Amino acid sequence: MAKTIRIGTRDSELALWQAHTVQDQLENLGYKTELISVKSTGDLILDKPLYELGITGIFTKTLDVAMINGDVDIAVHSMKDVPTQLPNGIVQGAVLPRAATEDIFVFKKDKNATDFTKSVTIATGSLRRKAQWLNKYPKHQVVDLRGNVNTRLQKVADNDWAGAVFAKAGLERINLKPENHEVLDWMIPAPAQGAMVIAVMDNDAFCKEACAKLNDADAALTTKVEREFLRKLEGGCTAPIGAIAKIEDDHIHFHGALFSLDGTQKLEIKESIPVSECLDFGALCALKILEEGGRELMEAIKKEL
Incomplete structure (x- = not known):
């Protein structure tokens, strides 16, 4: 374990808390680590709504570049900030046990x-x-x-x-x-809300092995379903989408919705499926939304933004 794992993070108090949490867990396993903080575009431009900036992964892109350039080895993110399509060469190393989703x-x-x-x-x-x-x-x-x-x-x-x-x-x-x-128990959270994710370079076997030891299987599965739903609906466009998946009695219970920007339209789905049959479950739920008016609503959203 001679290699020092350089952990990339934003420099906000919350981001640093998340990075320190990962650092502590890796060091408890015997790994050497170092924190490296950067400012993202989302942290620097505060006078415009996020959707007006038109940048996918506005809080994660700077760290993506730092990883690809070799300046950091892994990056710790609030998972809801991470685009569903990761950059080439970067993979999901671990999802930590999930906190409150509300x-x-x-x-x-x-x-x-x-x-x-x-x-x-x-x-x-x-x-x-x-x-x-x-x-x-x-x-x-x-x-x-x-x-x-x-x-x-x-x-x-x-x-x-x-x-x-x-x-x-x-x-x-x-x-x-x-x-x-x-x-707000009536508000459907963002896909992967309450989850922390570690991103790692796909060709870095050492860091991938280290991060995998921190992975929580249930959190990884529920966030996967939620992000599948988001990715299938979104098509690269920012939209008002909520999704939450929970595991109970060997079943995944899913609740998702797509809204119009002004809130007047709501397309909603609630489905349950055995965990053993959950392949593409999130995407299939999104397809039902798209077939019931979601395609037209997404087109309208794209025109308004």
């Missing part, structure tokens, strides 16, 4: 609860969250919210919004989940 709504500290029957303004930088919120609360206003977790929480405090939507896992990982929140 979204939560963080509201103002001076409010015991938010009265959603009123016309209020909430914030999110996610098309998926915006579309689902407007689907449930069509009279509300949704404004864009960018920046790392810490920045976004501060913006909630500084602005006259009812609150903002966050991934529960991200706030819990760095101990920033406030008491003034509620779990």
